[in-house]
Amino acid sequence: MPIISRWMIRCSFVYLLLGTLLGAVMLVHKAYPLHPAVWQLLPIHIEITIFGWIIQLTLGTGYWMLPRFLESPQRGKKIPAILMVLFLNLGIMFVVINSLVQTTLQLSIAGRLFELASVILFISLHWNRIVTYRSRE
Amino acid sequence: MPLISRTFIKAGMIFFALSLITSLLIEVNISALPGLIPLFWHMLIVGWITQIIFGVSIWMFPGRNRDEGFKAQLWGWLTFIFLNTGLILRVISEPMSGVAATGIWKILLVLSAILQVLAVSTYIIEMWPRTMSKKQQREKRKRQRNRKKKEERQ
Numbered sequence: 001m002p003i004i005s006r007w008m009i010r011c012s013f014v015y016l017l018l019g020t021l022l023g024a025v026m027l028v029h030k031a032y033p034l035h036p037a038v039w040q041l042l043p044i045h046i047e048i049t050i051f052g053w054i055i056q057l058t059l060g061t062g063y064w065m066l067p068r069f070l071e072s073p074q075r076g077k078k079i080p081a082i083l084m085v086l087f088l089n090l091g092i093m094f095v096v097i098n099s100l101v102q103t104t105l106q107l108s109i110a111g112r113l114f115e116l117a118s119v120i121l122f123i124s125l126h127w128n129r130i131v132t133y134r135s136r137e
Numbered sequence: 138m139p140l141i142s143r144t145f146i147k148a149g150m151i152f153f154a155l156s157l158i159t160s161l162l163i164e165v166n167i168s169a170l171p172g173l174i175p176l177f178w179h180m181l182i183v184g185w186i187t188q189i190i191f192g193v194s195i196w197m198f199p200g201r202n203r204d205e206g207f208k209a210q211l212w213g214w215l216t217f218i219f220l221n222t223g224l225i226l227r228v229i230s231e232p233m234s235g236v237a238a239t240g241i242w243k244i245l246l247v248l249s250a251i252l253q254v255l256a257v258s259t260y261i262i263e264m265w266p267r268t269m270s271k272k273q274q275r276e277k278r279k280r281q282r283n284r285k286k287k288e289e290r291q
Contacts, residue, residue, distance in 0.1 A: 001198075001199060001268065001269060001270055001271070002270070003270065006268050006269070006270065009264075009268050010265065010268055013261045013264065013265060013268075016187075016257055016260075016261070017254075017257050017258065017261060020253055020254050020257040021254060023250070023253070024250035024251070024253060024254050025250075027227070027246060027247070027249065027250040028246075028247050028250050030231070030234070030246060031234060031242075031243035031244070031246040031247050032243060032247070049182065050182075053187075054182075054186060054187075054190070057190060061194075
């Protein structure tokens with residue numbers, strides 16, 4: 001498993017644990033109200049579980065498992081792959097911080113732009129890897 | 138495909154169908170039970186998507202213990218038991234805690250939250266060391282072979 005995938009998959013595990021803990025706090029709050037502000041965790045719970053866990057894990061696994069190029073570098077250039085990981089996680093963090101802190105900065109827009117940049121990098125890295133090397137009969 | 142993965146995937150399929158039945162109940166508005174929308178989303182995202190990810194990753198990620206059985210697949214089975222018990226408890230207790238004022242449903246809801254956190258923790262315990270490079274995988278296999286040889290000699 002390449003290092004890029006290992007980073008993404010391990011980050012996704014951390015987000016899974018965080019997202020589940022936040023969900024558990026909200027579930028306990030439903031039974032025994034803890035604090036009115038607990039419901040502010042809902043958008044963070046959704047962002048972390050969807051983008052941090054599911055999307056990050058699928059991107060990391062796709063980078064590892066999709067067919068590789070026959071020549072080196074077999075999974076494409078390393079720099080765009082590193083940027084893909086960096087942008088996705090920066091994007092998630094910006095969106096989460098925007099939900100936590102009252103600020104005039106458009107952090108959620110910046111976060112979504114980072115996530116979009118990461119997805120574009122993922123597509124550009126993988127578009128030409130969606131091939132078959134089996135010759136037609 | 139190992140038994141643990143097949144069990145995860147089949148349980149996931151059941152939750153997939155249940156989530157869509159719940160969404161139908163929401164759409165036609167015939168259920169008197171409250172709180173069905175979060176249940177629909179959690180059966181879909183946790184019961185189906187997360188469960189199928191768990192099952193497939195336990196099967197496909199490197200470093201799998203090929204022995205079957207509860208002891209050999211301890212963390213995987215604990216994950217399965219915690220996740221499904223937690224989710225079933227939630228599916229029952231969340232609407233019921235909105236209808237009945239008895240404390241038992243609230244306790245079950247808290248128990249469901251704890252079980253789901255436990256499920257994620259045991260899954261990470263199983264998968265974290267298996268997120269490894271080819272070199273690490275080769276070294277692990279080498280260590281396992283050496284250990285087996287030592288045991289055979291003794």
